[in-house]
Amino acid sequence: MMRELKGKTAVVTGAGSGIGRELALACAREGMGVVLADIDDAGMRETGAAIAALGARAESIRCDVSNPLEVEALAARAWERFGAVHLLFNNAGVAVAGPAWTATLEDWKWTLGINLMGVVHGVRSFVPRMLAQGGECHVVNTASVAGLVDIPGSAVYCVSKHGVVALSECLYHDLRVAKASIGVSVLCPAYVNTGIGDSARNRPTELAATNPLAAPYEEAVRHALLHGKITAADVARVTLEGVKSGRFYILTHEKIKGAIEARMRDILEDRTPTDVSRPVPGAGARG
Ligand SMILES: NC(=O)c1ccc[n+]([C@@H]2O[C@H](COP(=O)([O-])OP(=O)(O)OC[C@H]3O[C@@H](n4cnc5c(N)ncnc54)[C@H](O)[C@@H]3O)[C@@H](O)[C@H]2O)c1
Known part of the structure; x- marks a missing residue:
């Protein structure tokens, strides 16, 4: 465990x-050196400036996580710069x-290229180097409650996030079998x-074609995001506490456990899936 x-x-x-950004800042506050990776240079500059203001060391590396070569270059550069x-x-x-x-x-x-394959590329480029390095290490994969429950209008996102949960669980098992000190x-x-x-x-023009029936669902998501009770800084704080205490499932919103339980009961009691979402106004049009 990385206490x-x-x-x-x-x-x-x-x-x-x-x-x-908040994860990077929380790490800097812990006295860590931080490598920032993103395709948004301006965003990285802002995060880097906030870290510099804390007196910590940060390096920004432009990296599209959907590209395995760029993630491999990110890992090589991170080890080169920070050892x-x-x-x-x-x-x-x-x-x-x-x-x-x-x-x-x-x-x-x-979506799958970034949300799922981005994590696959991270695991493939970083875990072998961590194993070779030895000592305590830890990998945190950001999934979502959408990796644990399924709601209308979210097939693509939920598939990507269920994949991240499955990959994380298998990675955990594989590292225990290998007796590795990587959490x-x-x-x-x-x-x-x-x-x-x-x-x-940040969507590339060659992949610009979007779901023609997305609008009411996107609107509902934006509304829910605006009313989110927990901030990104709260998420980062809970996540670092989770890393230090060796938690595997880091759930930041306690209330969601009812929805997870409902899904598990649907499976175990042979029921059709319960819809745990709020109704989406304007949805339901045929396409
Ligand atoms: N915000 C939420 O409600 C919520 C809930 C559950 C899970 N998540 C997950 O949290 C993670 C972070 O999202 P966020 O909410 O902070 O959103 P955000 O849009 O504020 O941040 C996402 C960052 O990822 C970068 N990015 C996008 N494509 C990229 C690529 N190909 N390569 C490298 N970087 C890329 C963006 O430039 C951006 O800086 C995501 O995996 C998201 O699915 C978010």
Whole structure:
């Protein structure tokens, strides 16, 4: 377990905004050196400036996590600059919405490429180096409650996040079998007011085609994000406490446990899936 973070190095993907920025700042406050990775240079600069103001060391590396070569270069550079990496946050992510049957192939490719394959690339590039380095290390993968429950209008996002939960659980098992001193956590927040509702700001033009029935669902998500009771800074604080105490499932919103239980009961009691979401005004049009 990594009880002491001071003097160690963290790498945070998606560090230019929201939860990633707060994770990077929380690590800096612990006295860690931090490598910031994102495709948003301006966002990374802001995070870097806030870390510098704390008197901590940060380095920004532009990295598209959907590209395995860029993630491999990120890992190589992090070890080159800091000599070691102890804590990896596979956090970068985007969100799309709308019914499953009108989700475009571009929605699937873009979202799975970042949310799921981004984490796959992080595991493939960082874990072997951590194993070779030896000593206590920890990997935190940002999933979501959408990796534990399923709601209308969220097929693409939920598939990506269920994948992150499954990958994290298997990674945990594999590292125990290998008797490795690398811990794993999967971070599963509910709504937090960040830039996620405006994910398309970073969407590549060749993958621009979006679900034609997304609008009411996107509106409902934006509304829920605005009313999120827990801030990105709260999420970061709870996450670092979770790393230090070796928690695997880091759930930041206590209330969500009822929805998780409902899903488990649906499975065990042979029921159809319970809809735990609020109704979406204007949804239900056929496409
Ligand atoms: N905000 C929420 O309500 C919420 C809830 C559950 C899970 N999450 C997850 O938290 C993580 C962080 O999201 P957030 O809410 O802070 O959103 P955000 O939009 O504020 O931050 C996401 C960051 O990821 C970066 N990013 C996007 N595509 C990238 C790519 N290809 N390569 C590298 N970086 C890329 C963005 O530039 C941005 O800086 C995501 O995985 C998201 O799915 C968010």
